[in-house]
Amino acid sequence: MKFGAKTKLFAALGAFIIITPLFALLIKVPWRNFFYQLDSLTPIKLSLWTSVVAAGLALLFGVPLAWIFAKSSSRTIAFIRPLVLTPMVLPPTVTGIALLALMGKRGLFGKYIYEVTGWSMPFTSAAVVLTGVFVGLPFIVLICESNFRQLPKEIEDAAIVDRASSGELFRDIALPQSISAISTAGTLAWARAIGEFGATLMFAGSLPGSTQTWTMLIYQRLEISPDSAYAFAALMLIVSVTVVAFLRKPLRNSFR
Amino acid sequence: MRKFLIFFLIISCSTIPTSANAKTRIVVFAASSLIEPFSELGKRFEKKNPGNVVIFSFESSSILATQIVNGAKADIFVSASPEDMLKVDKGFDYIKNRVVLAIPTKSKITRISDLNGDVDWIQCSHEVPCGRAADSALRVEKITASPVSLEPNVKSGVSKLLMGEVDAAIIYNSDVVTNSKKLKAIEFGDRKSASTQYKIVQLRNSKIITKLFSYLNSPESLKFLDKKGFDSK
Numbered sequence: 200m201k202f203g204a205k206t207k208l209f210a211a212l213g214a215f216i217i218i219t220p221l222f223a224l225l226i227k228v229p230w231r232n233f234f235y236q237l238d239s240l241t242p243i244k245l246s247l248w249t250s251v252v253a254a255g256l257a258l259l260f261g262v263p264l265a266w267i268f269a270k271s272s273s274r275t276i277a278f279i280r281p282l283v284l285t286p287m288v289l290p291p292t293v294t295g296i297a298l299l300a301l302m303g304k305r306g307l308f309g310k311y312i313y314e315v316t317g318w319s320m321p322f323t324s325a326a327v328v329l330t331g332v333f334v335g336l337p338f339i340v341l342i343c344e345s346n347f348r349q350l351p352k353e354i355e356d357a358a359i360v361d362r363a364s365s366g367e368l369f370r371d372i373a374l375p376q377s378i379s380a381i382s383t384a385g386t387l388a389w390a391r392a393i394g395e396f397g398a399t400l401m402f403a404g405s406l407p408g409s410t411q412t413w414t415m416l417i418y419q420r421l422e423i424s425p426d427s428a429y430a431f432a433a434l435m436l437i438v439s440v441t442v443v444a445f446l447r448k449p450l451r452n453s454f455r
Numbered sequence: 456m457r458k459f460l461i462f463f464l465i466i467s468c469s470t471i472p473t474s475a476n477a478k479t480r481i482v483v484f485a486a487s488s489l490i491e492p493f494s495e496l497g498k499r500f501e502k503k504n505p506g507n508v509v510i511f512s513f514e515s516s517s518i519l520a521t522q523i524v525n526g527a528k529a530d531i532f533v534s535a536s537p538e539d540m541l542k543v544d545k546g547f548d549y550i551k552n553r554v555v556l557a558i559p560t561k562s563k564i565t566r567i568s569d570l571n572g573d574v575d576w577i578q579c580s581h582e583v584p585c586g587r588a589a590d591s592a593l594r595v596e597k598i599t600a601s602p603v604s605l606e607p608n609v610k611s612g613v614s615k616l617l618m619g620e621v622d623a624a625i626i627y628n629s630d631v632v633t634n635s636k637k638l639k640a641i642e643f644g645d646r647k648s649a650s651t652q653y654k655i656v657q658l659r660n661s662k663i664i665t666k667l668f669s670y671l672n673s674p675e676s677l678k679f680l681d682k683k684g685f686d687s688k
Contacts, residue, residue, distance in 0.1 A: 422517035
């Protein structure tokens, strides 16, 4: 297919805007002593495990939610659906304040949890995970819902004729056909969770070992040792590019 | 559509330059601990010098210094520590500020040493001025307990204390003065180790920038900063 000159120009600019900053970052990285700069792996480990747990939880809750969104015509559902997508457009500070308002020591739920157990969520790894679930869930719902809507109706109808229960319809018919969409959704939610910064800082704080995440480390390193910040940033870039490359095909399929 | 676009272009071309000509913008990069008093001083300066707008960028001193080194256009820079000023310029001694242990007005904490007990407290991270001051003050007091979080700038520590998420926070005396209805301060025994020296520098030359620079250094401004919990002596 041929493209017009203007289309090509704007498309090239679009690609340019995204690719050049990444390239510029890679040039600044002190490759010569790259591994020497990566002197603290604790925040990386913390970010990896919290984001994986967050993505897992987001899948656990998000896939059934997407199924109901796809299949229900109730008014309540029509009202809830846009609300569930709000974390995608919410500024991180607002997310942080909202989570504190709910789970903080004086929060709506947090108050009672603290009174009964003496435990509160802020400043714990659990807060990092919850933030990840909150920002990752919409990706699961969005991708899986559109996937569930596009499943071939015939198979479902045949199963209904064979008296499949609604649970079986979801578990045995819909889920097996949606593996690719679900894995894409899970990976995007994971990527969103591992990249979260502002909301995590507000809700979980920053302490090496329990709440200082990879992104937080990059931010703090920038103040004392930019070289080290570049190295940690580049490593994150490499990890995310690998994931996106790995995802290319399923990503295309699930948005089709 | 095209007519509308042209119309829009004409409007925007004709409005932007006139407003820029009418008002001179002076850009001040200042440590985030100065948000409240500097915003007020900026307003006073604008009132005395009509036609000028003072624009502030408040962040932790080290971030601001990095931004200036990377080409951010600042006319005046105020850092909360000599280390961060050195990245940009030698600078001049300005005011001092000291960290204190801030607690809510109703609190069971009475002494610094209570931090070693069952208390959730926070301080700034070791990279920023308020964190360095906290570190040296705590060393003198022989505090061995750890904070629940190391905040990247003083204001995020203040907000967590105000929201009641922690029992205490090591923040600037000036922040306690600003929130004197809700917070009170416990002073560290050795005030010198808890203090940080602010530095100021004028980075570009023009009549109006120099005027603002001397206004920030004037007895009136320094007195005002003293009232807000800083120390100009």
